[in-house]
Amino acid sequence: MTVATGTQAGTAPIRCRAVRDSGLIAGRNLRVLRKNPGRMLYPLVQPLVLLVLQVSVLGNLALAGHAAGAVGESYRQFLIPGIIVQNAALTAPTTGLALLRDAGSGLADRFRSLPMSRAAVLSGRLASDAVIFTVQAVLLLAIATLLGFRVRSGLPGMVAMAGVAVAFGLSIAVLSAWLALLIGDAETAERTLYFPAIAIAFISSAFAPVGYLAGWMQPIARVNPVTAAAGVIRSVAAGGGLTVPLAELACWVAGLILIPGLLAARRWQAPQ
Amino acid sequence: MDDLTPAIEVSGVRKAFGQVTALNGVDLTVTLGSLTALLGPNGAGKTTLVRIIATLSRADAGRVRVLGFDVAAQPKEVRTRIGLTGQFAGLDDGLSGRDNLILIGRLAGLRYRQAVHRATELAATFELTDAITRLVKTYSGGMRRRLDLAASLMASPALLVLDEPTTGLDPASRQQLWAELQRLRAAGTTMLLTTQYLEEADRFADYVYVLNHGMVIASGTAAELKARAGTEGGSLDEAFLALTATGEAAL
Numbered sequence: 001m002t003v004a005t006g007t008q009a010g011t012a013p014i015r016c017r018a019v020r021d022s023g024l025i026a027g028r029n030l031r032v033l034r035k036n037p038g039r040m041l042y043p044l045v046q047p048l049v050l051l052v053l054q055v056s057v058l059g060n061l062a063l064a065g066h067a068a069g070a071v072g073e074s075y076r077q078f079l080i081p082g083i084i085v086q087n088a089a090l091t092a093p094t095t096g097l098a099l100l101r102d103a104g105s106g107l108a109d110r111f112r113s114l115p116m117s118r119a120a121v122l123s124g125r126l127a128s129d130a131v132i133f134t135v136q137a138v139l140l141l142a143i144a145t146l147l148g149f150r151v152r153s154g155l156p157g158m159v160a161m162a163g164v165a166v167a168f169g170l171s172i173a174v175l176s177a178w179l180a181l182l183i184g185d186a187e188t189a190e191r192t193l194y195f196p197a198i199a200i201a202f203i204s205s206a207f208a209p210v211g212y213l214a215g216w217m218q219p220i221a222r223v224n225p226v227t228a229a230a231g232v233i234r235s236v237a238a239g240g241g242l243t244v245p246l247a248e249l250a251c252w253v254a255g256l257i258l259i260p261g262l263l264a265a266r267r268w269q270a271p272q
Numbered sequence: 273m274d275d276l277t278p279a280i281e282v283s284g285v286r287k288a289f290g291q292v293t294a295l296n297g298v299d300l301t302v303t304l305g306s307l308t309a310l311l312g313p314n315g316a317g318k319t320t321l322v323r324i325i326a327t328l329s330r331a332d333a334g335r336v337r338v339l340g341f342d343v344a345a346q347p348k349e350v351r352t353r354i355g356l357t358g359q360f361a362g363l364d365d366g367l368s369g370r371d372n373l374i375l376i377g378r379l380a381g382l383r384y385r386q387a388v389h390r391a392t393e394l395a396a397t398f399e400l401t402d403a404i405t406r407l408v409k410t411y412s413g414g415m416r417r418r419l420d421l422a423a424s425l426m427a428s429p430a431l432l433v434l435d436e437p438t439t440g441l442d443p444a445s446r447q448q449l450w451a452e453l454q455r456l457r458a459a460g461t462t463m464l465l466t467t468q469y470l471e472e473a474d475r476f477a478d479y480v481y482v483l484n485h486g487m488v489i490a491s492g493t494a495a496e497l498k499a500r501a502g503t504e505g506g507s508l509d510e511a512f513l514a515l516t517a518t519g520e521a522a523l
Contacts, residue, residue: 021379024375024378024379025379028364028367028371028375031367031371032364032366032367035366035367035368035407036366036407039366105360105362106358106359106360106361106362106363106420107362107363107364109323109326109328109356109358109360109362110356110358110362110363110376110423111362111379112327112328113326113327113328113351113354113355113356113362114351114376114379114380115348115351115352115380115381116379116380120379
């Protein structure tokens with residue numbers, strides 16, 4: 001047995017190292033999912049189960065309220081966009097936890113010792129999570145349609161709604177990445193990150209119009225990005241105008257991707 | 273870089289974590305083509321020094337040059353020339369051995385075909401061909417260590433840095449890993465390694481540095497260290513204990 005001399009690294013013509021390395025990391029993340037199908041349960045199966053359960057239980061209860069004149073439109077039509085956004089928010093912490101899993105293993109040192117782009121671990125994770133958010137949104141919309149959700153804007157509207165869910169999910173994923181790296185410990189992060197994700201879903205218009213929430217919740221719900229995202233999806237589904245919630249959502253998405261994104265990248269790259 | 277340039281030059285390196293001083297003015301030199309061992313009790317600063325050399329950590333003071341490049345100012349140049357095998361395997365358990373090697377090769381700058389070719393070659397070298405398509409989480413400790421070493425060699429580095437590469441391995445796996453390290457040395461790869469198994473340093477290292485409390489307290493060949501400790505004819509363990517005890521007394 002002899003140790004072969006091999007080929008010297010760094011000879012590949014690299015136009016943009018960061019893009020290439022992000023693609024490699026994203027491909028790795030998706031391959032891990034494909035080879036370990038159990039890891040797809042949380043991001044892809046659980047949201048569907050939640051959708052069916054929430055619509056089956058809450059939808060009928062609220063219809064009773066609707067019959068009594070409590071809500072002025074089909075509650076099912078109101079609820080489903082909220083559930084889609086809620087699932088994106090609940091999936092987002094997996095981004096931070098996956099980064100922490102890498103950071104806590106010898107793999108992080110391996111990556112840091114390679115001449116690869118330092119941002120690629122984070123951007124590659126976000127790229128692969130964008131694929132997961134997309135598949136999740138498509139599956140949710142398909143099941144929602146079976147449950148009676150109607151989209152007046154047709155297929156373009158469906159695509160727009162999926163886009164909103166992905167953009168919103170990614171922005172919360174970036175926030176979770178930064179918070180996870182800030183916390184530093186996988187167990188603590190796991191216990192910490194899901195709580196705000198649940199809280200922002202409830203203190204919003206995801207399940208009820210803001211005016212129906214407890215008084216102290218209403219100011220928070222009005223500025224909550226979940227309210228903006230759910231509002232955009234409802235507007236698209238109704239085929240109506242969406243200028244105000246879209247601008248609000250765009251500000252939230254851009255802000256959450258840029259600021260926590262830069263902070264997370266700095267934290268990942270910082271020499272210890 | 274000419275043949276006279278040391279593979280590693282460490283001068284006056286200091287590093288503290290809060291109130292704890294990990295390295296307190298370390299100087300050492302590793303010559304090209306040599307296998308140099310870094311010994312020391314737990315907490316002596318070995319891993320901290322290895323992490324600085326491998327560009328994973330930054331020294332508070334002092335200078336480190338690897339293959340002629342400053343680790344703080346030219347980390348990318350250093351990273352293209354070194355391979356690191358850390359204390360914990362730098363592998364993705366959710367991928368096959370082959371996928372791990374190809375990914376690491378690609379991230380090190382190899383083209384896809386080059387990475388595939390190199391992965392196949394190294395799998396054969398490390399006797400992993402039969403297991404290379406299996407998920408790494410199914411590997412034994414010895415197989416993981418060999419795959420980890422193979423991953424460090426994907427880009428054919430001129431310098432291999434190994435942090436306790438044989439810790440936790442059974443005697444047969446240790447022997448196999450050492451056989452592979454010796455072949456690497458014969459092929460001209462410079463190696464710096466830390467180990468808790470002093471008999472390994474005794475048998476295989478060209479030069480030994482002993483660290484204690486973040487300082488180099490002795491250096492030389494294993495024979496020189498034994499002579500200095502007055503334990504000629506004995507094991508390096510005895511010399512190590514004598515030298516560290518002297519160091520403790522001096523402190």
